[in-house]
Structure formats: structure tokens, C-alpha cells
Amino acid sequence: MSYHYQAKTDAEIEQTAAAILARFPKRRLGLAVDIEGILEDLGMDLLPRRGIRPHAEGYLARDPRIIVVDEKIFTYPPRARFTLAEEVSHLILEYELWKGGRLPVGADSHELSEQQHFFVEKDAKSLASALLMPAAIFAEIFNAKRRELEAAAAPELHALRETLKHAGEIFQVSPKAAAVRARKLKLITLAELKRLLPDS
């Protein structure tokens, strides 16, 4: 029987992220999640190399202990952290791929249907986002900063941008990643997201 990836619901993604974070309670850098520490605790190694970036920023290797990354990703740590979180998310979401010596039939990236490929990548991004920006504390930080700026009569879009910048700094992610997470948690509207990220 050919491999089939079962897409996850938002609730499943949030529950999975919460379970991982509960398993590694000491892996924090302030409020930010120490994703490299979690990788280390999972027995995984980072292998920086050159020349991968035209195709990928990083990838999970056949040997599940290794995440190969382009060394240039470390020039912008928030993005590097997201890449690492996404790769460990692949391992968690599809752990059965690495159980045997060979990939299950139909499980290789190029064998997946476009729809399967879409869900595999979407879920890994969603889990990475939920891991790096835990829902409750992210919402608390976001709302507090937004209220503070609105109380100071900051223009609406400026207040939103500053709020996302603040959340990005706290959680060590890019403002764009914070905006996508804020939308997922319904802290901003779709219209606000489109004003912030016209290309999204």
C-alpha cells in the first residue's frame, strides 16, 4: 500500500507542539524556545554546509539524527530558528518514515501528490510556528503590547507593526512569522495580515 500522509487539524498541531514543549521545559531562552537545545536533546545534529541554498535552506536527512542546513542561514537567526523548527517538525509529524531502513513506497518527496506535498509542508510550517510561538503566552505578549501602543494613540498599522516586531524579538522569530502566527491565533484579521504582508 502506498504511503499516505494524513493532514493534521489545527488542534492536533497545537496539541503536538504543547506536548513537545512540555517534554523539554528547560529549553527556553527567556520566553523564546531553545529549538537548538531541543534538537540536541532529541539526539539530532546540525550539519552546516555550503551551496544548498539555491534549492533549500535546510533539510532532514535520511539519517534522522542529521539536519543539513546551508551555513548562510545563520546570518539571520530568526529565520534559521524557523528552518530548524520546521525540519524537526517533519521528523515528529512523519516519524514512521525513519523507522525502517528504507522509505515506505510512495513516501519520497517526488512521489507525493501535489496535494500530499502541500499538506506535508503546511503542517511542518504550522508545527514549527506553534513550537516557536506557544499559543497562550504569544497571545498574552501580543495583546499587551498592542493595547499599550493603542493606549498611546499610535496609528493602527504602526501599532500592529511595532507589536509584531516586539513579539518577534521576544520569541526570536521574524516579524513576518509573528504576523502569520497572530493570524492563526485570530489576534489579527485577514485584512490586517494583507495590509502587513501584501504578498501573502
Next chain:
Amino acid sequence: MLRVFAGQIGLSPAEYAEAEAGVVRWLGEEQAATIPQVLGLSASERKQFQALLADARSATPLEFDDLFTREQLEPVRLRHAEGKRAAVRAKNEILDAVFAPLR
């Protein structure tokens, strides 16, 4: 922390990863001088470090492809692959890049 240390001894993340895995050619004179300084080694520790480094340099030199196989580092899930056809094409090109000697 490791990347900060790598920078302090004049190595990029990729070079440092090779050095840590046993590719001793990255431990040149600059590294032999800066590692004890950065780590704050005592005189006896410096002596031990220099002796271990000399041993490592006299051993058969290792390169990246002595440490990893293409099968082991084959991409299973790619980030930013532009669809499945691109993923197939990219896989071999990525492995070629991964195994290209660092210059």
C-alpha cells in the same frame, strides 16, 4: 555557542562542523593559537592540547566523504522545494553541493 566559538577561532559554521567531526586540516596555525586563548587553557592544558593536535595532524587525514555517505545525507523532506519535479532534480544537485569539498 558553538558557532560563536567557531567565529572566534576563524572558522565558518561549515568549516567548524568538519573540524569537530575530525577533518583536521581546518586546525591551522591560527586555530592552534586562538583555541587555547579563547578557552583560557592553563599552561599544562595548552601543552596537552598541542600534543593532541600534533597526534591528530600525524594521523591519516580525514575528509568529509570519509565521515558521511550520500545515502545517509539524502534529503527526505526538503524546505523550499518548488514542487515534486524540482525536488527530484534538486536532490542530486543538493548532494553534490553537500559533498563538494569546502574551499
